[in-house]
Amino acid sequence: MLSLMLLVPAIGALACLFVEAKAARTIALVATVIDLALGIVLWANYDIGGAQWQFTERVPLFAGFQWAMGIDGIALMLIVLTVFLMPICILASQSIAKRVPEYMATFLFMEVLMIGVFAAQDLYLFYIFFEAGLIPMYLIIGVWGGDNRIYAAYKFFLYTLLGSVLMLIAMLWMANEAGTTDIPTLMAYDFPPHAQTWLFLAFFASFAVKMPMYPLHTWLPDAHVQAPTAGSVILAGVLLKMGGYGFIRFSLPMFPEASAQFVWLIWGLSMAAVVLTSLIALVQTDMKKLIAYSSVAHMAIVTVGLFAFNTQGLEGSMIVMLSHGLVSGALFLCVGVIYDRLHTREIARYGGLSINMPKYALFFMLFTMASVGLPGTSGFVGEFLSLVGIYQANTWVTAICATGIILGAAYMLYLYWRVAFGVQRNADAAAMPDLSVREWLMLGPIALAVLWMGVYPESFLAPMRADIAALDARVARAAPAGDSKLKMKAPKAAPAASAEAH
Amino acid sequence: MDLSASLSLIAPEILLSVSGLVLLLVAGWAGDKASRWISLAACAILAACFALTAPAVCGGAMGAGADAFGGLFVADAFAGFAKLMIYAAAGAVLLIAPPYFEQYRLMRAEFPVLVLFAVLGMNVMVSATDLMTLYIGLELNSLSSYVLASFLKTDNRSSEAGLKYFVLGALASGILLFGVSLVYGFTGTTSFAGIRGALDGHMAMGALFGITFVLAGLAFKISAVPFHMWTPDVYEGAPTPVTTFFASAPKVAAIALSARVALDAFGPQADAWRQIVVFASLASIVVGAVGAIGQSNIKRLLAYSSINNVGFILIGLAAATPEGASAMLVYLAIYVAMTVGSFVAVLMLRTEGGTHTEQIADLSGLSRTRPLLALCLAIQMFSLAGIPPLFGFWGKFVVFQAAVRADLVPLAFLGIAGSVIGAFYYIKIVKVMYFDEPADVAWKDGGKAHWALLAISTAAVSPLGYLLTIWLGSLADKAAAALFLAA
Numbered sequence: 010m011l012s013l014m015l016l017v018p019a020i021g022a023l024a025c026l027f028v029e030a031k032a033a034r035t036i037a038l039v040a041t042v043i044d045l046a047l048g049i050v051l052w053a054n055y056d057i058g059g060a061q062w063q064f065t066e067r068v069p070l071f072a073g074f075q076w077a078m079g080i081d082g083i084a085l086m087l088i089v090l091t092v093f094l095m096p097i098c099i100l101a102s103q104s105i106a107k108r109v110p111e112y113m114a115t116f117l118f119m120e121v122l123m124i125g126v127f128a129a130q131d132l133y134l135f136y137i138f139f140e141a142g143l144i145p146m147y148l149i150i151g152v153w154g155g156d157n158r159i160y161a162a163y164k165f166f167l168y169t170l171l172g173s174v175l176m177l178i179a180m181l182w183m184a185n186e187a188g189t190t191d192i193p194t195l196m197a198y199d200f201p202p203h204a205q206t207w208l209f210l211a212f213f214a215s216f217a218v219k220m221p222m223y224p225l226h227t228w229l230p231d232a233h234v235q236a237p238t239a240g241s242v243i244l245a246g247v248l249l250k251m252g253g254y255g256f257i258r259f260s261l262p263m264f265p266e267a268s269a270q271f272v273w274l275i276w277g278l279s280m281a282a283v284v285l286t287s288l289i290a291l292v293q294t295d296m297k298k299l300i301a302y303s304s305v306a307h308m309a310i311v312t313v314g315l316f317a318f319n320t321q322g323l324e325g326s327m328i329v330m331l332s333h334g335l336v337s338g339a340l341f342l343c344v345g346v347i348y349d350r351l352h353t354r355e356i357a358r359y360g361g362l363s364i365n366m367p368k369y370a371l372f373f374m375l376f377t378m379a380s381v382g383l384p385g386t387s388g389f390v391g392e393f394l395s396l397v398g399i400y401q402a403n404t405w406v407t408a409i410c411a412t413g414i415i416l417g418a419a420y421m422l423y424l425y426w427r428v429a430f431g432v433q434r435n436a437d438a439a440a441m442p443d444l445s446v447r448e449w450l451m452l453g454p455i456a457l458a459v460l461w462m463g464v465y466p467e468s469f470l471a472p473m474r475a476d477i478a479a480l481d482a483r484v485a486r487a488a489p490a491g492d493s494k495l496k497m498k499a500p501k502a503a504p505a506a507s508a509e510a511h
Numbered sequence: 512m513d514l515s516a517s518l519s520l521i522a523p524e525i526l527l528s529v530s531g532l533v534l535l536l537v538a539g540w541a542g543d544k545a546s547r548w549i550s551l552a553a554c555a556i557l558a559a560c561f562a563l564t565a566p567a568v569c570g571g572a573m574g575a576g577a578d579a580f581g582g583l584f585v586a587d588a589f590a591g592f593a594k595l596m597i598y599a600a601a602g603a604v605l606l607i608a609p610p611y612f613e614q615y616r617l618m619r620a621e622f623p624v625l626v627l628f629a630v631l632g633m634n635v636m637v638s639a640t641d642l643m644t645l646y647i648g649l650e651l652n653s654l655s656s657y658v659l660a661s662f663l664k665t666d667n668r669s670s671e672a673g674l675k676y677f678v679l680g681a682l683a684s685g686i687l688l689f690g691v692s693l694v695y696g697f698t699g700t701t702s703f704a705g706i707r708g709a710l711d712g713h714m715a716m717g718a719l720f721g722i723t724f725v726l727a728g729l730a731f732k733i734s735a736v737p738f739h740m741w742t743p744d745v746y747e748g749a750p751t752p753v754t755t756f757f758a759s760a761p762k763v764a765a766i767a768l769s770a771r772v773a774l775d776a777f778g779p780q781a782d783a784w785r786q787i788v789v790f791a792s793l794a795s796i797v798v799g800a801v802g803a804i805g806q807s808n809i810k811r812l813l814a815y816s817s818i819n820n821v822g823f824i825l826i827g828l829a830a831a832t833p834e835g836a837s838a839m840l841v842y843l844a845i846y847v848a849m850t851v852g853s854f855v856a857v858l859m860l861r862t863e864g865g866t867h868t869e870q871i872a873d874l875s876g877l878s879r880t881r882p883l884l885a886l887c888l889a890i891q892m893f894s895l896a897g898i899p900p901l902f903g904f905w906g907k908f909v910v911f912q913a914a915v916r917a918d919l920v921p922l923a924f925l926g927i928a929g930s931v932i933g934a935f936y937y938i939k940i941v942k943v944m945y946f947d948e949p950a951d952v953a954w955k956d957g958g959k960a961h962w963a964l965l966a967i968s969t970a971a972v973s974p975l976g977y978l979l980t981i982w983l984g985s986l987a988d989k990a991a992a993a994l995f996l997a998a
Contacts, residue, residue, distance in 0.1 A: 070977075133908075137899040144893055147938065151946045159946055163938070170898075170934055174927040177908075181915040181923070 010054075010064045011078040011128045014047050014092070015121050022117035030109035034099070037113035041095040044120065048092035055085050057471050061479065062193055065130065077130035077191065082472035083257060083327060084127040087250055090334045091123045093458070094246045097451050098239035101342055104349045105153055105237060112153055116239065119145040123247050127254060132180050132190040139215075139251065140173050146240070146248065154235040161228075161235035168228040172218035179211035183263075196262040196483070209267035212260050220252030222275075222312060223282035226305045233301035234354070238345030241297065245304050246338035253311050253330050257323070261315065262483045268316065269487035272402075275316045280409045282309035287416035291423065296344045296354045299424055300337060303380060306413050307333045313410055314395030318488035322398020323477045324470055329391030331469060332379065332462055336388060339376045339455040343369070346448050347428075350441045356424065361433035366443045370429045372452045377425045379459045381418045387462035402491040517579035520586040523560040523594065524634050530556045531627040538620030546620040550605045553623035557602045557630065564598070567591040571989030573996050582702050583641045587993035592840055592986060593637040593767035596847050600759035601630045603851050606960045607858055608752035611867070617663055626756065629655035633764035640775070642691045642701040645768065649687070649732070652761060653680045659756065660749040672748025679731065679741040687728025693721030703776040711779040722777050726787055729772065732765035735825060736794035739818050743802070746814035751867060754810055755854035758817045759847045766821070766843060770828055770836055774994055781831040788829045793925055795822030800932035804939075808869050809857055812936060813850070816895060819933050820846050826926050827910045830917035836991035838913040841983055842906035845972065849895050849903055852968030856888040859957030859965070868952065871940065876949025884957070885944045887969045894972040896937035897930055902976030909984075 021040030025033040055063060065079035080088065098116065105112050122145070125138035143166055151162035184190045187198045200208060218225045229249075233241050261268050283306050290302035307329060314326035346369060347362070348354055363370035379386035382393075392414060400407040433439035444452070462469055518525070534549050541549075567577070568591035577587040605623055612618035632655060635648030657680065661673025695701055697718035698709035710718060727738060734742040746754045777784055799819025806812040824846070827839035860868050878885040894903030907930065914923040957965075971979070 137904070140899050140904075144898055147941075148945065151942060159942060162942070162946070163935070166938055167931060167935060171928065171931045174931060175924065178911060178915060178920065178923045178927055181912050182920060185912075185916050 010047070010051060011080065011124070012066060012076075014044055014051070014088075014124050015128075017043050017047065018095075018117040018120040018124075022114040022121070025110045025114040025117065028110060033110040033113040034103075037099045037117055038096060040117055041092070041099050041120065044124075045092045045096055048089050051080075052085060052089050052472075055080075055082070055472055057082070058475060061476060062130070067130075074133055075131050075190070077134060078128045079130045079193075080128055081476040082474070083254070083476050085472055086327065086331055086469060087127045087247075087254055088124055090250070090331055091120065091127070091247050093454070094242060094334065094338055095120050097338070097342070097455065098242050100447055100451050101242065101345055102237070102239045103447060104345075105239075108152065112149075115145045115148050116243075119149070119243060123243075123251075126251055130192045132184060132192060132195065135192065136173070136177055136180060139255075140170075140177075142248065142251075143169055146244070149240045150232055150236045153237045153240070156235075157231070158235040161231040164228045165232040168218055168225070172215040172225075175211045176215035179208045183208065192258065196258075198263070200264060202266045205264040205267035206270065209260060209264040209271060212255065212264075213271070216252040216255035216260065217278075218252075219255065220249060220308050220312065221305060223278045223285065223305070223309065226282070226286070229305060230298050230301040233304075233341075234295060234297045238341055238348065241301075241341040241345075242338040245300075245341060246334040249304060249308060250330050250334055253308070253315065253326065256312070256315050257326070257480065262480055265484040265487040268484065269318070269489050272316050272318075272489055275312050276403065276406045279309040279313045280406060282306060283410050283413035284416070287413055287420060290420040291416070293420075294356055296356055296424065296428070297341065298354075299356075299420065300340045300344065303417065303420065304333065304337050306417060307337070307380075310392055310395050310410060310413060313399045313406060317395070317398035317402045318481075318484050319398050319401055320477055320481045321394050321401070323480060324473065325391050325394025325396070325398050327391075327473055327477070328387065328462070328466060328469065329395055332387035332391045332459070335455050335459050335462070336376050336379045336386075339372075339452060339459070340380060342448075342451055342455075343373045343376060346444065346452075347438075347441065351438060356427050358435055359428045359438050360431045360435065361429070361439065362441070363429045364433060365439055365441060368444050369448075372444075372456060373429060374425060375456055375459065377421045379463070381421050382414050385460070385463045387459045387466070390463060390466045402489060404492055517584075520577065520579040521584065523563045524631060524638075526556065526560055526563065527627055527631040527634065531624055531631065534627065535621075535624045538624055541620070543618060543620050546618045546622065547609050549620050550609050550623040553627050554602050554605045556627065557598045557605070560630075561595060561598045561602075564591045564594045568595060568986055568990065571993065573989075573993035577993070578640070582704060583644045584635075584638050585640045586638055587990075587996075588986075589767070589771065589836075589840075589990040589993045590634075590638040592990035593763055593843075594634055596763045596844055597630055597633050597637075597760045600763065600847050600851060601626055601756065603855070603964050604752050604756040604760075606964065607755065607855060608750075610958055610960075611750060611752050611858060612662070614867075615663060615665070617665065619662075622659075622662060625655045625659055629659065629756075630760065633760060636764045637767040637771070639768065639771070640703045642695065642703075642706075645772070646684075646688065646691065648764075649768075650684065652764065653684065656680075656757065656761060659753045660745060662753060663750045666748075666750075668748035669750060670748075672745045675741055675748070676745045683728050683731030683738070685728075686724055686731070690721045690724025690726075690728055693717055694725060695721075697721060703771070706776040707778055710777060714780055714783065719780075719783055722780065722784055723787065725772060726769070726784060729765060729769045730791055733762060733769060733821050734818055735791040735821050736798040736818065737791075739795065739798065742818055743806075743811045743814040746817075747808055747811045747869075751810065751854060751858050751869075754813075755851060755858075758813065758850045758854065762817065762821070763843055763847060766824055766839065770839060771994060773828060774831060774836060778831075785829055785831060788825050789919075789922055792822045792825035792829055793922070793929065795819065795825065796926055796929035797822075797932070800929055800936070803933070803936040806936075807871055809871050809874070809940075810869050812871065812940075813853055813857070816933070816937075817850065820850075820895075822929070823907060823910055823926065826914050826919075826922060829922060830913040830919060832913060832917050833988070833991045833995045834916060835910075835913040836994050837984070837987040838909040840987040840990055841909050844983060844987075845894075845902055845906040845976070848968045848971040848976075849891055852965055852972065853888065853891045853895070855961055855964045855968065856884060856891065859884060859961050861955045861957065862952055863955050871943055873950050873952055874940065874943045875947040877944040879949045880952075881954055884965075887965050889941045889944060890969050890973055892937040892940050896934040898934070900974040900977075902972040902974070905977065905980060 062079040129135035293299035314322040382388040632652030639645035663669035803815035894901035
């Protein structure tokens, strides 16, 4: 089943290379829609409460490599997110005019690799998928990107490569030490604590760049701004999630002691990220850059949640990741919609769009609110759960990270105000037509998903619950004692928090 | 061991030397008109040698059955593995060279003959188990190479390359001989087995000096830093087919030779030479990567790239384990495929006027003007950078795996961090070809032989190459086992 999901876009990618532009668009759309259908089948057949790893496939290949696939609830949700965003990306690529067949092939190839990352159950297989993603993304940014695309492509490539090669050495060492490359086995293997320290740092280098965490985030705004719209959606929607997925799949279960040891580092960087990047976002004049910085701030909420060492934090992080995948993807699409019409990302060039593009303004507002974390949207559920989780571990971190919500409201509402409200300053912006059918098809499904996740997150939490509980049990032995423990002694404090959340 | 058994072991070498001499006579009698035919005949001879050597490799020949001439020469699986790579690389060069030289009306019938003699020298190098045999092989190879480097005799740069190669090569030989004399003086023997016995346990200071000088001389030949300075100049100046040759076959021979000297003769003192190898390896990775960044000539860039790759191969040597030796061989095989592929692609960059371009800037927008060629070159570049799923990643993977298993984790960390610097200039070429606007150059299509070679090499470094891993790994393991038989 999982191999089939990899095979469909792979065949599509090859087919795209041999046809004309128009046919390539159709092939790409069909391939991604088939994959979406397969993803829905996957979700429907996923047995909640069943075995931890489902849909497993295991074929030994060569020299210790194996084709090992399998998913748990966490991977399932991320795969569904990937296949959900892909057809939308293809639809959003209508404005691409040059070298369409290659573009579509690169995107489909990218989809293969992204699903592969989430489904891989072999250490090296994971690495190959993880690292190979650099090639298509480098080409997408470099060939179809904006004016300063070459600088951005280099920066993206080298930053992420440096992060991941260190991880390779750590993986080699781990495989040597544990005698296996099977990820589920490794997740239960206890590495000696002193080795965990540097193994953790090597993995951290990779995932922190990918995530991206605060001082290593500088590639992200450049890459986002220069990438074409669909590239930004994939980057924000799925590629950043690989970092979070890496933490949840490798760093936490494999090195719990080291995770606890470096918790100050993660918290410190996350706090810095929430406050600083939010402030930076506030002064941006480029829409894409603003959303890119907001991504860094949201990802920081993910990392504090992950490293809260409790169920709420982990569940919250997962929901933030899924929600951010949808919301920031949708926001980039919203930017793309007006960029296609006016070919500028300058916020000042727009204004009063709610007058001539009311439907667009409605969608844009929904996603803005979801990004801010308004109750009823997906953003609220995730951020609330994460902060509840971290509150049990450290109140100060919670206090600082919670300012991110306020600052987030500030920069997002400020952006929305400048773009959608006010007077229509520019005649050309005022003359832009409202959403086309294609754009409805892009934004509509995401809006529904965002509301669904906001109103009934249980659908998304249920498949992950058992896996998160298992992870929580795994890291419990290293969990740092929280400074709010004293207050937590009040009976039913924790159940009340989780009941509210659901 | 009687003489006839020895002679049967050196059958490929006999075939090479006899046919080399015959072809030389043919060349003298038929003149330059026959140079194409002589090239093809030389190719056929290399193919025959390939067939003669292959059984020893597949059978994992080793030990007493492979020794010839009382321990002067060995035809074991390790030597065989290296020879197969040498034949393949030399054969590829013989296919692409005639059209190149004919363009300058400088194709001489001696060219294939010189290549055959160089191959003979390399064969002796990789099979040497005595310092004397080693030196004879090395010189035979070097002397042929000096002539090859300056084969484009009307071109100043080519003559300069030949002269430079000669002077520095002679210096390297001198250093090597000095080391050999010290080793001989302190161990009392020139045979590898004898040296190994004498170095077991305590080692005299003089012997350490000897080891250092021998390794320094060999480092010249494999162009490892700090003895690499001749490489960019010679690679740039030599005619491109000859550069292809230099970057592939002699490199294989010199690396295999270094591995045998280090692991067999100096095997007991691995701790003493490991630091030299570790330094040379890291320095090569860094200098190879940093030096390449500023280059505007693609041949110079590939020269630095080869320095960089030697660094990775030396990581396998530093491990000093059978696994490390096997990893070196796998890396070498992949390296030869990538190098030949890249240089063939460079050779195919022929403008309508018939001149070959070597400037990276001329590659601008190649993906638009010659998409297939650009795709092949891009695959080679990503593979050289070691990005999975291309096959170049596998070479780095096995080398680093061997280093980690030998507890050289810091070396592995530094080496792989250096590979990121290297990735920069490989993706720079991709950038020029794919992101930039097309340059105003009218391209002429490459020949059939070029396309065939490029297709083979690109298929080998593409993910399809992983189908070879089991086979390649088992052959390399057998070869490495032959090297460690005595240890």
